[in-house]
Amino acid sequence: MFIKFLKENRYVTPLLTVLRLYLGWEWMNAGWGKITSGKFDASGFLFGALKNMSGEHPAVQPWWGNFLKEVAIPYIDVFNAIVPWGEFLVGIGLILGIFTSFSILMGLTMNFAYMLSGTTSTNPQMVLLGMFILAAGINAEKIGLDHWIIPLLGKLIYKKADNQQFSKST
Structure with a gap:
């Protein structure tokens, strides 16, 4: 019932837009700060996460710690590039409202990655707000921009599929 409310109520649209703009600003600002500082290095964060893998109730689960050890740390240069740009582009996508569902999904993926690495900060609130946007x-x-882009893409895809069907039948 609540999901239907989010998806169909026209009075919720402006509230969702405000949430989208807020999350977009947070992501864009975080990414831009990392990009312009030129000093972003995730290795300290990742090694700190590995330290939180021990104890009776570890903040970082072993399966995630193994991912960090085996994938993220060996390719730290790749992560140092994609994290700031990923944050920035998610922010731009949400602010402009272009590919909104994909943008929020990527933002949620980053939020969960940060939380799985043992940090909370604003990530839980961003996940909650992001879930509303994704569900809507x-x-x-x-x-x-999705208001215009999505129907245009639908027409282009439909036209291409229709043309392919026509060429197969002749």
Whole structure:
């Protein structure tokens, strides 16, 4: 019932837009700060997460710690590039309202990665707000570029599929 409310109520659209803009600003600002400082290095964060893998109730679960050890740390240069740009681009996508569902999904993925690494900060609140936007679907995209882009993409895809079907039958 609540999901239907988020998806269909036209009065919720402006509230979803405010949430989207807030999250977009947070992501864009975080990414831009890392990009412009030129000093972003995730290795300290990742090694700190590995230290939180021990104890009776570890903050970082062993399976995630193994991912950090085996994938993230060996490719730290890649992560040092994709984290700031990922944050920045998620923010831009949410602010402009373009590919909103994909943008919020990528933002949620980063939030969960940070939380799995043992940090909370604003991540839980961003996850909660992001879930509202993701659940609302198109209703969260009505005030933004998706309002025009998504129908255009649908027409282009439909036209291409229709042309392919026509060429197969002749």
